[in-house]
Amino acid sequence: MVLGCGWASPFAFACREPMDPVGVSHKDTPPPASASSAVASGTPWSYATVASTWPRANPQRFVSHGHWFGRYDADVHVKGSAAEYVALGPGGKVKEGTVVAEILVERISELPGPVFAMEKTAAGWVYVETDARRNEVRRGRLEPCVTCHAQVADQDELFGVPAK
Numbered sequence: 001m002v003l004g005c006g007w008a009s010p011f012a013f014a015c016r017e018p019m020d021p022v023g024v025s026h027k028d029t030p031p032p033a034s035a036s037s038a039v040a041s042g043t044p045w046s047y048a049t050v051a052s053t054w055p056r057a058n059p060q061r062f063v064s065h066g067h068w069f070g071r072y073d074a075d076v077h078v079k080g081s082a083a084e085y086v087a088l089g090p091g092g093k094v095k096e097g098t099v100v101a102e103i104l105v106e107r108i109s110e111l112p113g114p115v116f117a118m119e120k121t122a123a124g125w126v127y128v129e130t131d132a133r134r135n136e137v138r139r140g141r142l143e144p145c146v147t148c149h150a151q152v153a154d155q156d157e158l159f160g161v162p163a164k
């Protein structure tokens, strides 16, 4: 299923062309293997238990507009330098080994949501999506993630967090 840029799109905010919804489990309808380098492992994300202990980059929890428009509140935790991430501007890059984890929380129920993470390797960013139990749904140079984050290619594919 492909959601367009209508009201139902989780990406209405930055949507330019139809793309796969992000944040839904593909267990029942796996994406075609050719869609991306995604591997749905179903295994626990290696940073599942520690990501929330890394320094938080946002001063206050904010509504995620990039992922599932309006459904989740978000905190962004950084393994590496949160200060470097926050200060990043055009031309900037963070170091290899940096992991940025956007931890999502259901706004209405406050139940845990998925984690959207980016892991910086020697080959560039690896995108990871987990389910609410922190099991990996998919990882790789994932098509919907890469396409949207390419809008901020000049600052290392990072959108950043609200300053307040």
Ligand code: HEC
Binding pocket: 011, 014, 015, 022, 023, 063, 064, 065, 066, 067, 074, 076, 100, 101, 102, 116, 117, 118, 127, 128, 129, 142, 144, 145, 146, 148, 149, 157, 158, 159, 160, 161
């Ligand atoms: C339609 C655009 C869009 C798509 C698709 C998208 N993102 Fe994002 N992402 C954003 C925006 C905008 C932010 C800024 C914070 C927010 O609104 O949640 C962000 C923030 C992030 C952050 C915090 C780091 C930063 O500053 O950019 C991570 C990590 C992240 N996204 C991972 C992912 C992953 C993993 C996927 C795919 C499963 C994905 N994103 C798909 C727009 C997108």
